[in-house]
Amino acid sequence: MKLNSGLILTILVSLTLSACAPKKEGPVVDEKPVEVAPVVDNTPKFPYEGTNLTAQQLRALGINGNPLDEKVVYFEYNSTAIDRRSQVILGAHAYNLAKSAGTAVTLDGHADERGTRDYNLSLGERRAQVVSEFLAANGARSNNKTVSYGEERPVDSAHTEAAWAKNRRVEIKY
Amino acid sequence: MKIKLFLKKTNLLLALLVIGLSNSLYAQVEINVGGAVERGKPIAVVPFKVLDGTSFEHDIHTVVANDLFATGKFEPIPSEKFLTLPSRKEEVRAKDWRLINAEVLVYGEIWNLGSDRFEVQFRIHDITTDEQLGAAIRIPNFSKANIRAVAHMVSDKVYEAVTKRKGAFNSQIAYVKKTEIEYQRYRYKIMVADWDGYDAREVFASWNPILSPDWSPDSKKIAFVSVTSRGPIVRVLTLATGTTEDIATFEGVNSAPAWSPDGTKLAYSSSKHGSPDIFIYDTITRQHKRVNTHYGIDTEPSWGKYGQTLLFTSNRSRKPQIYEYNLNDESVSRLTFEGDENANASYDEDGKKLVMVHEGGSIVLMDLRSGDLMWLTKAKFDESPSFSPNGDMVLYMTEQGFEPTMIVASVDGRVRTKVEFVRGDVREPAWSPLRK
Numbered sequence: 001m002k003l004n005s006g007l008i009l010t011i012l013v014s015l016t017l018s019a020c021a022p023k024k025e026g027p028v029v030d031e032k033p034v035e036v037a038p039v040v041d042n043t044p045k046f047p048y049e050g051t052n053l054t055a056q057q058l059r060a061l062g063i064n065g066n067p068l069d070e071k072v073v074y075f076e077y078n079s080t081a082i083d084r085r086s087q088v089i090l091g092a093h094a095y096n097l098a099k100s101a102g103t104a105v106t107l108d109g110h111a112d113e114r115g116t117r118d119y120n121l122s123l124g125e126r127r128a129q130v131v132s133e134f135l136a137a138n139g140a141r142s143n144n145k146t147v148s149y150g151e152e153r154p155v156d157s158a159h160t161e162a163a164w165a166k167n168r169r170v171e172i173k174y
Numbered sequence: 175m176k177i178k179l180f181l182k183k184t185n186l187l188l189a190l191l192v193i194g195l196s197n198s199l200y201a202q203v204e205i206n207v208g209g210a211v212e213r214g215k216p217i218a219v220v221p222f223k224v225l226d227g228t229s230f231e232h233d234i235h236t237v238v239a240n241d242l243f244a245t246g247k248f249e250p251i252p253s254e255k256f257l258t259l260p261s262r263k264e265e266v267r268a269k270d271w272r273l274i275n276a277e278v279l280v281y282g283e284i285w286n287l288g289s290d291r292f293e294v295q296f297r298i299h300d301i302t303t304d305e306q307l308g309a310a311i312r313i314p315n316f317s318k319a320n321i322r323a324v325a326h327m328v329s330d331k332v333y334e335a336v337t338k339r340k341g342a343f344n345s346q347i348a349y350v351k352k353t354e355i356e357y358q359r360y361r362y363k364i365m366v367a368d369w370d371g372y373d374a375r376e377v378f379a380s381w382n383p384i385l386s387p388d389w390s391p392d393s394k395k396i397a398f399v400s401v402t403s404r405g406p407i408v409r410v411l412t413l414a415t416g417t418t419e420d421i422a423t424f425e426g427v428n429s430a431p432a433w434s435p436d437g438t439k440l441a442y443s444s445s446k447h448g449s450p451d452i453f454i455y456d457t458i459t460r461q462h463k464r465v466n467t468h469y470g471i472d473t474e475p476s477w478g479k480y481g482q483t484l485l486f487t488s489n490r491s492r493k494p495q496i497y498e499y500n501l502n503d504e505s506v507s508r509l510t511f512e513g514d515e516n517a518n519a520s521y522d523e524d525g526k527k528l529v530m531v532h533e534g535g536s537i538v539l540m541d542l543r544s545g546d547l548m549w550l551t552k553a554k555f556d557e558s559p560s561f562s563p564n565g566d567m568v569l570y571m572t573e574q575g576f577e578p579t580m581i582v583a584s585v586d587g588r589v590r591t592k593v594e595f596v597r598g599d600v601r602e603p604a605w606s607p608l609r610k
Binding site: 078114117118119121124125126 | 405426450487518535557607
C-alpha cells in the first residue's frame with residue numbers, strides 16, 4: 001500500500017513536472033495577452049451601426065452611447081450648416097432608415113429668439129429641410145415631413161447663449 | 175450727414191426716476207436721446223369743466239396730455255402750475271399762460287344732456303399770438319362710457335391744429351397675448367385695444383401660436399399666422415363676425431401676411447416650392463401668384479403706399495437684409511447695407527423712410543433717399559416695429575426687467591412712452607390704420 005501510494009505520488013509529481021516542462025521552455029509572459037486578444041476582436045471597433053467612429057470618438061463629439069438615441073441636432077446662430085456631431089447622428093439615423101422604406105419621419109425645425117419671428121419660421125424650416133436632405137442623401141428611404149415652429153417653442157426660455165444654443169435645433173421624430 | 179441717436183442707460187434710469195417722482199400724470203417712460211435735441215411745444219391742457227358736476231372715470235385733460243406727450247412734439251405742463259382754470263373764451267388771459275411758458279392752451283366744457291348723453295365743446299388758443307386756432311370744436315352726443323374715445327378725438331384735433339398733421343390717437347393696436355392655462359399649456363389670443371392699450375378685448379383665441387397680425391386698410395379684418403402642427407398657415411379674421419378664413423395653407427411655411435393699401439391683396443411668404451418666396455393673394459380672383467423666386471429665405475413683405483413696391487427680408491446675401499421689389503418692372507434692389515442684419519421693414523405714411531429691426535434687436539429708421547440710419551433704440555431684443563398711421567410714432571416690443579413691454583416712440587427718437595394699459599405676456603403689436 002505504501003509502495004503503491006508512493007508510486008502514485010511519483011506519477012503525479014512526474015505528470016505535474018512534465019506539464020510544467022513546456023512552460024519553462026517558452027516565454028511565459030507573452031502567452032497571456034495572446035489569450036486575451038480574441039476577446040478584444042469580438043467587440044466591434046465601431047460599436048454602432050451607421051457610423052465608423054469608436055465609442056471614444058463618439059464621446060468626444062458629445063455622443064454617449066448609441067447615436068440613434070440622439071433625437072436632436074443643433075445649429076449655430078443664423079446657420080443651417082450641419083456640424084460634425086449632427087453628421088454622425090444623422091448618418092446613424094439615415095442608416096437605420098435605409099433598412100425599410102417609407103418610415104414616417106417628422107423633422108421639427110426651431111430657432112432661437114433672436115431675429116424676427118417670421119424670419120425664424122423660415123429659418124426653422126430651412127434647418128428641417130437641410131436635415132431631411134441630409135438623411136435622404138445618406139440613404140434614408142423614409143417619408144420625411146418638415147415642420148417649423150420658428151422661435152415659438154423654446155426648450156429653454158432664458159436669454160442666454162446656452163439657452164439659445166439649445167433652442168436652435170431640429171427634432172427627429174419617428 | 176448721418177444722424178445717430180444713442181440711448182444712454184443712465185438717462186433712462188434718471189428719466190424714470192424723475193417721471194416717477196414728479197409726475198405720474200404723464201406717460202411712464204421718457205427718454206431723452208442724444209442730448210441737445212429741441213424740446214416739445216409747451217402746452218397747457220386745462221381740466222374740462224363738467225357743468226353739472228358728473229364724475230367721469232377718466233379726465234379728458236389727462237388723456238389728451240398723455241397722447242400729445244407721446245408724439246414728442248408737445249410738452250404738457252402739469253396742471254398744478256396753472257394760475258387759472260378757464261373753460262370759456264372770456265376767461266382766457268394770455269399773460270397767465272406766458273408766465274408758465276405755455277405756448278398752446280386747450281380748454282373746454284362738458285355738458286350733461288340727460289339720459290347718458292354728453293357734449294364737449296373746446297377751444298385751442300395760441301398763446302404766442304394770443305389768437306384762437308380755428309373755431310370752437312364740439313363733440314356732441316356721447317355716452318359716459320366713451321369718455322376716452324372723446325378725449326382721443328380732442329387730442330387729434332389739437333394735434334392737427336398745431337402740427338398740421340393728422341392725429342392717430344383714435345386708431346387701435348392689435349397684438350398677441352400668450353396666457354399659460356395650465357402648466358406649459360398656452361392659449362394665444364389676438365387682442366385689440368386703443369392705441370394706449372386701454373379697453374383691450376379678445377378678438378380671437380387659439381391653442382396654436384399666433385404671429386404677425388396685420389390690419390386691413392379698412393380696419394375690419396386682421397390677417398395673421400397660426401403655427402399649426404402641420405406648419406404655419408396664413409389666416410384672415412373678420413372682426414365683426416369673429417370668423418376666420420384660411421388663405422395660405424400650402425405645405426411648408428406660410429407666414430408674414432401684409433394687406434395691400436387698397437385692401438384687395440395679401441402679400442405673404444410661402445415655401446410651397448421649397449424655399450420661402452413672396453406671394454400675392456388676390457382676394458377678388460382668389461388667385462395666388464409668386465412674385466419672386468430665390469433659393470434663399472424671402473419673407474416679411476410690406477407694401478408701399480401706392481401698392482407698387484414691396485419691401486421684404488431676404489438672406490440672399492447670406493444674412494438677412496431689406497430688399498425692395500418693384501411690381502411694375504419686377505426688379506429687386508437691396509436697400510440696407512449697414513449692419514450684419516436688418517429685418518421686418520415697413521414704410522412710413524409718406525414713403526420717405528422705413529422702420530426695421532437692426533442687428534437682431536435695435537429699432538432703426540432709415541431715410542430712403544440718403545440711406546442714413548437713425549437709431550430709435552439700441553437694444554438686443556426689441557422687435558415688431560410698426561408706424562402709427564400718421565407716421566409720427568413707432569410701436570414696438572422691448573423687455574424691461576424681463577417683462578415684455580410695449581413702447582411707443584416718437585419718430586424723432588426724443589420720447590418713448592410705455593403703452594400704459596397693456597398687461598401680460600404680449601408680443602407682435604400692429605398699429606391699425608386711421609378710423610375712417
